Amino acid sequence: MRDVAVIGIGCTKFGELWDKSFRTLFIEAGEMAISDAGLSGDQIDEIFIGNMSAGRFVGQEHVGALIADYSGLATNNIPATRVEAACASGGLAFRQAFTSVASGMADIVVAAGAEKMNDVGTEETTDVLAAAADREWEGIAGVTFPGLYAMIARDYMNKYGLTREQLAAVAVKNHDNGLHNPIAQFPTKITIEGVMSSSLVADPIRLLDCSPVTDGAAAVILCPLERAHEFTDTPIQVLASTQASATIALHDRQDISTLDATVAAGNRAFKMSGLERSDIDFVEVHDCFTIAELCAIEDLGFCKKGEAGKLTEEGETARHGKIPVNTSGGLKSCGHPVGATGVKQIYEVVLQLRGEAGKRQIDAEIGMTHNVGGTGATVVCNILGRA
Amino acid sequence: MSVPRFWREQQNRYNLIGTHCTTCNTYYYPPRILCPKCRREGKVVEHQFKGTGTVVTYSIIRSASDQFNDLTPYVIAIIELDEGTRLTSQVICEIDEMYIGMPVKRVFRRLGEDGESGPIFYGTKFVPA
């Protein structure tokens, strides 16, 4: 296997982008990444795009070819593949691109993610997202996606005595980070009281525990590490890229509040990189709901089960804490265009490692990403470091 | 959900019929035709569940998709059947009644419908035992 580096990154503003189409969003992010790497389009060998549900959100399938075409690359007839693993689609696209370069099959590969969610109404969105779980045996009972994570939260609170305030502290911390992120959908300060008085969506989950519905796209460019200096002075090496699966339905997990796929993908990432938990300076985790961030911190092994609430409350996951989590603002404040999120996490880690994260910059040499599909049926982890 | 997609599983949904791997003595509901523990060595047969169990965890859905919006707020739960397997179902009871560990039993109820003129789906829900 060859060593692989990220040489270019791009990401659109996240939000309700009424004036932009699905393809416009992708092209914007792709152009930024290509120009960041100083590439000509002709040098690109292959594209992978993560997208959960363009078919339902904008009525468009065959997204790989569409993207290649509107990127001006159809004339070169390069392979362009759409990959899907619900909210982990972006992470999956990155891992596919990594595999393609590492194997020697291709040299310059684009990993992108895009989702346009605001073209349909709220109830339709709820139904599309429910497809990330088991439609025939969970969805048919009327369980929503927030409802599934609410059942995780209830189980967790019952087992470990997590308080409602500790859960709210996750959202408050992520908004404090998002406040300094120019692409964030909700760069607004919120309070514990504000979270706790927001409307109930699925008890005990309230509106401000949930990541928003978002339009957005992100793209990064990978190449063999040995060629990286042709394109950039600050290549970021991919030290590990791993993926794991678990049962599609939440009810089939051994422990409702442990994401087995996070444990597996995390362990594989540490094995692949040869690093310890203490080597990781910061991590972007999949906080689709506040409870998801706490489970992620624990299941990745940064603290013991049941302790992440206290860790958060004590400020240890804030930008200047022991293990900063979601410096981008996370899915919660930055936004969650489902197919784009996994690539946006890479974007944030690369910005931080290059020292280009502006007001939210932390001192870091090694960062990790954690991207979840459904309630944990797919998890992708990546570890990146300065080359 | 489309008519064929629903009716294919109707016996299982109406009557709480799942499967049992006689090789390792594990029960499955929703039914699995391949035992994940035994794979090719597994002998999987149909099994009628008793329909009694306990609440493992639950939530109250306040905001739902079109198909379920007129039911809100409603209780959703993961239930462990006495045979040891778990499923996701609505529980029909007062919201305040719910607690982890609550004994429940199955009942036959309308699950939903596909649009205003579409078919009405029936199946299993649970009530306090």
Ligand SMILES: [Zn+2]
């Ligand atoms: Zn078996």
